[in-house]
Amino acid sequence: MTKIVNPILRGFNADPAICRVGDDYYIATSTFEWFPGVQIHHSRDLKNWELVKRPLDRASQLDMRGEQDSGGVWAPCLTYADGLFWLIYTDMKRAEGDFKDAFNYLVTAPSIEGPWSDPVYLNASGFDPSLFHDDNGRKYLTNQLWDYRRKPSAFAGIVMQEYDHTRRKLIGEPRVVYHGTPAGITEGPHIHKFNGWYYMITAEGGTGYNHTVSCARSKSVDGPYENHPDLHILTSRNDPQSPIQRSGHGCIVETADGEYYMTHLMSRPLPGIRRSVLGRETSIQKVDFDADGWPRLAGGGMAPSLEVDPPQGLDVGPEKADATDTSFDTLDLPIEFQWLRSPEPERLFSLAARPGHLRLFGRQSIGSWFEQALVARRQTEFACAAETETDATPKTFQQIAGLIAYYNRSKFHYLAISGDGKGGRELSIISCNGAWPESSLTFALGTAVALPATGNIRLGLDIDGVVLQFRYAVEAGDWVKIGPTLDASILSDEGGRGVNGSFTGNFIGMAAYDLAGGDFTADFDSFSYKNR
Known part of the structure; x- marks a missing residue:
């Protein structure tokens, strides 16, 4: 069997968010200060990916002039519902110091090629927003709540607020629904609903060598969320010799045949030294649910694999040279x-x-x-x-x-x-x-x-x-x-x-x-x- 070889998106492609529409898979990744904003890759086999669109391509959607290095577009979230693609993103105007000027926006389009709408301003209460579409049609925004008064960590929880697309605004009061694990620096929340459970997938531990993917679940979208028995479902921090390091920021997708895969960021440091010239890249892992309904890596443990089995029945071809x-x-x-x-x-x-x-x-x-x-x-x-x-x-x-x-x-x-x-x-x-x-x-x-x-x-x-x-x-x-x-x-x-x-x-x-x-x-x- 031909394997999926990690990373699947090589070179700087961080903070992947994956979604499926029919037989088509899409991954959105961060672009930070590089324009146009957000990279979207397409695949039909989870192995071979083609860059097809950067949707934030005009001033009404994104203007980063004057923004610092590694500011700009942070951690996009791409979803599909109601005949539209929904793209949520942060424009990080300022990341230095205790304040974070993190402006969160939503754009939509009927297809990946567009046309992509002008943005709806959502909030600036914290970065890494995502949008969850519940079965009953209601939509919820989650993002990290940033409290500049807190020391030493300004993380104040994952906050949720309902979004009304007809009125094009957030409604109701924001509420903290998840406080994370002791790993800290909880960010990048994605809510998934599988088999009657709401799963909160987050990035924790900072985006360095202690990075993790953490998991919690609830029977209600607004919690309370119970942490995974192991707290984390993926990390490289226990294996400093692995060629895949800094693994975290996960997002799960279900295939048409009921298999599960999780994308995550990672880096390949230069051999012998901890320097990642290729930046943070995108990898993918197969996920199974155990008898108690908790997601776990299909190969066992928490360490990411270099090679992953593709979905059953898919003909996976060779990779193209870059x-x-x-x-x-x-x-x-x-x-x-x-x-x-x-x-x-x-x-x-x-x-x-x-x-x-x-x-x-x-x-x-x-x-x-x-x-x-x-x-x-x-x-x-x-x-x-x-x-x-x-x-x-x-x-x-x-x-x-x-x-x-x-x-x-x-x-x-x-x-x-x-x-x-x-x-x-x-x-x-x-x-x-x-x-x-x-x-x-x-x-x-x-x-x-x-x-x-x-x-x-x-x-x-x-x-x-x-x-x-x-x-x-x-x-x-x-x-x-x-x-x-x-x-x-x-x-x-x-x-x-x-x-x-x-x-x-x-x-x-x-x-x-x-x-x-x-x-x-x-x-x-x-x-x-x-x-x-």
């Missing part, structure tokens, strides 16, 4: 690419200004939280290679374009073409080593490498675990390594601020900025990415 090879010949950006924060992509890039090229409009610096001209895709394996080609002709050191490996404003390596101030061009390496919040830059080359004043320059990088090596070529010439090998492990959740403060993953792409006010643009005529 690769990008584009010459920007269409007017639509390939779906694997995203950009940062802004709902106005026309200010950042164009595929029409110069046919066959991606034109980046030099905006603010690579450290900006407002407008960055940076278009990139996820790194999905530890060993990979990327290449691009540009004829950018910056005039000064304040105008830069190039190839970048980017986690956030404090963690990146940038192979950058700039002007030398004498009518020529030069190539340098700009890095930020993860220091937070100072974001101090380092420069791997003592002296910049001179380039021809005009003509195409090819830029490349190779990543192998903790090692990143840049290379370049002039026109069709041979590749030349440039600079020393760099530490790729800083481009990780754990680098710098730490595992409970950074939530995305490494991206590789093209970037440009212009601090001279000279309307600098950079045209890229190709980009390729492949795993090795």
Whole structure:
């Protein structure tokens, strides 16, 4: 039997929420500061998944300009009822400090492709909201209740409130229905109803190496909820040698034939060190219900499995290789690419200004939280290679374009073409080593490498675990390594601020900025990415 191999969504795909519509399965995952918001993947066999939509694609739904790194879209919940898809999400405007400005919204659509509605504002009382549709047609919002007055933990319970879709508002009084387990930091609630029981599935223990999936149940939607006899149903914290770590944030789906599976987030730290350059990914586990009606992993215990049996009767095919090879010949950006924060992509890039090229409009610096001209895709394996080609002709050191490996404003390596101030061009390496919040830059080359004043320059990088090596070529010439090998492990959740403060993953792409006010643009005529 062909197995489902974890993770099923490789590279940064955190906080998965799964739902089924007929024979179709959908998973929604967090995108944080990357735009458009929320990734939705589709599958018919639970093994092979295709990215089909990012529904939050306009300013009325999402505008993250000015939001901090790892702010933005947190923990979406995707459900289907009454002929509609329902997507609940948090826009985390501020996560630092005791206050959390966590604005929760609802959008709906008749199909995954849309059209997706303008949002309904729900509340800002805490993050990680979800929507439960009961059998009687009533709907309930749950989210973490955040009490900034509490020390050391501001978690004040999982709060529930009824939602009236006709009036497009929450009704009645919110009430705390679940207080969690001693693991603490209870978040990411999902309510499921199976066999007459309401199951409260939550994430606990923080999103680091003590993360868990916890479970409680009740005969009434508003509780009281009784904790699972084992408290938790999945965690990696008892097996530090497992390749699957930081497992938590579960969501259960029932197949058409009455089998049960649970998606959850996890990470694959670099071997030998606890650094997750691929971010938090999505895995899936088979779940059975015991004689007392409690869900448990089908393989026993709480540890996640690398390989899982697929649903009975489904023909599960081989996985597709993850690769990008584009010459920007269409007017639509390939779906694997995203950009940062802004709902106005026309200010950042164009595929029409110069046919066959991606034109980046030099905006603010690579450290900006407002407008960055940076278009990139996820790194999905530890060993990979990327290449691009540009004829950018910056005039000064304040105008830069190039190839970048980017986690956030404090963690990146940038192979950058700039002007030398004498009518020529030069190539340098700009890095930020993860220091937070100072974001101090380092420069791997003592002296910049001179380039021809005009003509195409090819830029490349190779990543192998903790090692990143840049290379370049002039026109069709041979590749030349440039600079020393760099530490790729800083481009990780754990680098710098730490595992409970950074939530995305490494991206590789093209970037440009212009601090001279000279309307600098950079045209890229190709980009390729492949795993090795």
